[in-house]
Amino acid sequence: MEYIGLDVHRHYTVLARMAANGDMLTTAKVKNADVGETIASYGEPCQVVLESTGNWMYIESLLETQELVEDIALAHPLEVKAIAHARIKTDKVDAKVLAHLLRTDFLPRAYRAPFAVRELRDLLRFRASLVRVRTTVKNKIHAVLIKEGLTLTVTDLFGRGGRRWLASQTLSTVHRLSVDSYLRVVDSLDAEVAGVTAEIDRQAKEHAEVEWLTSIPGIGRYTALLILAEVADISRFSDAQHFASYAGLVPSVHSTGGHTYYGPITKRGSAWLRWALVETVHRNVGRPNPINERYQRLVRRKGSAVASVAVARFLATCVYALLSEERPFQFAREARNST
Numbered sequence: 001m002e003y004i005g006l007d008v009h010r011h012y013t014v015l016a017r018m019a020a021n022g023d024m025l026t027t028a029k030v031k032n033a034d035v036g037e038t039i040a041s042y043g044e045p046c047q048v049v050l051e052s053t054g055n056w057m058y059i060e061s062l063l064e065t066q067e068l069v070e071d072i073a074l075a076h077p078l079e080v081k082a083i084a085h086a087r088i089k090t091d092k093v094d095a096k097v098l099a100h101l102l103r104t105d106f107l108p109r110a111y112r113a114p115f116a117v118r119e120l121r122d123l124l125r126f127r128a129s130l131v132r133v134r135t136t137v138k139n140k141i142h143a144v145l146i147k148e149g150l151t152l153t154v155t156d157l158f159g160r161g162g163r164r165w166l167a168s169q170t171l172s173t174v175h176r177l178s179v180d181s182y183l184r185v186v187d188s189l190d191a192e193v194a195g196v197t198a199e200i201d202r203q204a205k206e207h208a209e210v211e212w213l214t215s216i217p218g219i220g221r222y223t224a225l226l227i228l229a230e231v232a233d234i235s236r237f238s239d240a241q242h243f244a245s246y247a248g249l250v251p252s253v254h255s256t257g258g259h260t261y262y263g264p265i266t267k268r269g270s271a272w273l274r275w276a277l278v279e280t281v282h283r284n285v286g287r288p289n290p291i292n293e294r295y296q297r298l299v300r301r302k303g304s305a306v307a308s309v310a311v312a313r314f315l316a317t318c319v320y321a322l323l324s325e326e327r328p329f330q331f332a333r334e335a336r337n338s339t
Contacts, residue, residue: 001070004039005098006050007091008032008059016095017042018103027092036062039069049073049102051080052110057118072112075101078268079108113232120203120229125272127196127222134189141166141182144175158186200225208326215328216318217291218283223276227319230273234323243320247273249313265309277312277319290331291315 002025007014013035017025030038032055039046045068050056052074063069075098083106084097101107113121138158145152148171154162163183171179204210204221213224237243244250246269254261267274284291291311298307322329 002042002044002046003099003103004046004048005095005100005102006035006048006059007095007098008050008054008056009091010054013059014091014095015039016092016099017046018096018099020103022100022103024096027095029091032059033062035059036066039063040066042068044068045070047071047073047102049075049098049107051075051077051098053077060112073102073107074110074112076108076110083108111232111236117229117232120225121272123196123200123203124222124226124229127193127200128272130189130193130196134186134193137182137185137189141179141186144171144179144182145169148172148175158183197222209323212322212326212328213319216280216315216322217287217289217329218280223280226272226276230270230276231319231323234320237320240317240320244313244316246270247277247312247316249274249277249309249316274312277315278308280315281308281311 001020003018003020005016005018007016009032011032012029013032015026015028015030015035015038017027019025028038039048048063048069048071050059050072056074060072060074063072080098080101084101098107141157148169150169152165154165156162157166166179166183200222204225207225207228209228210221210224213219213227214221219227231243234243237246241250245266248267248269248271249265252263252266254263281291281295285295286292294314295307295311298310302310318329321333
């Protein structure tokens with residue numbers, strides 16, 4: 001058995017090939033498209049490792065077609081750096097380190113989600129990117145109105161009433177041109193978002209878990225599917241604490257000399273999952289439901305930022321319970337289990 005570490009870059013990959021006894025056999029720099037054929041040319045069964053950065057999925061697709069590749073390991077970049085920080089850092093050194101960690105079974109592995117889950121993640125993130133672009137364009141229209149010294153008299157600037165109000169305003173030639181152009185861009189993005197949303201709604205019907213998650217106040221089908229895509233398989237988390245840690249909602253800890261200090265949340269793991277949970281908290285603020293009541297109790301003592309994170313962590317424990325036990329949300333039960 002041979003162990004091959006891959007340091008993957010945008011256009012090329014540096015390959016380090018190591019024998020079972022730790023001897024270096026060869027290193028090579030190849031084009032990304034040639035990685036699979038290069039490994040096949042060695043003619044020996046092997047295990048391959050690469051970091052979960054950049055275009056790792058493309059390299060993985062090349063390796064999966066090679067019969068001699070018995071295992072493809074995905075390394076966690078930050079944990080690899082913590083374990084094997086080198087004073088001299090080159091592409092060859094990085095590839096050798098990966099091969100050595102794989103051979104000695106010290107490799108910190110990242111989760112390799114199934115292809116279908118990755119596709120779903122890309123679909124949901126694509127919609128999020130379209131919404132962010134649309135928000136940017138809308139903000140540009142607001143900026144033009146500020147330049148004109150106009151004060152809004154409508155609730156929704158981009159609804160029917162808001163469009164009529166915009167059309168009735170007297171703007172300079174340049175500003176009228178820019179507002180009308182921006183509005184056409186917004187309309188185009190609305191259509192694109194609607195098309196992607198329709199596909200998301202279709203896929204949401206295929207997942208029974210969506211019904212369980214949408215029973216939580218503030219979670220719709222999009223957010224539920226986003227959570228499912230980020231979770232992939234709830235059984236890979238041993239308990240709710242580990243799940244909350246994956247969402248980056250646990251405090252950082254520094255313990256020394258018998259003293260333990262807790263700092264800000266780690267923000268490690270899935271930023272999308274953390275965003276979904278915090279947004280759910282914000283959607284419930286001011287609504288007559290137990291989640292808002294929990295938020296209001298905390299905000300009076302801790303402030304809005306801490307309260308949002310604390311309730312988001314509580315929601316993480318709820319999500320873990322719902323997906324693990326395959327049931328809908330019951331506030332009294334979740335509150336009892338979280339104490």
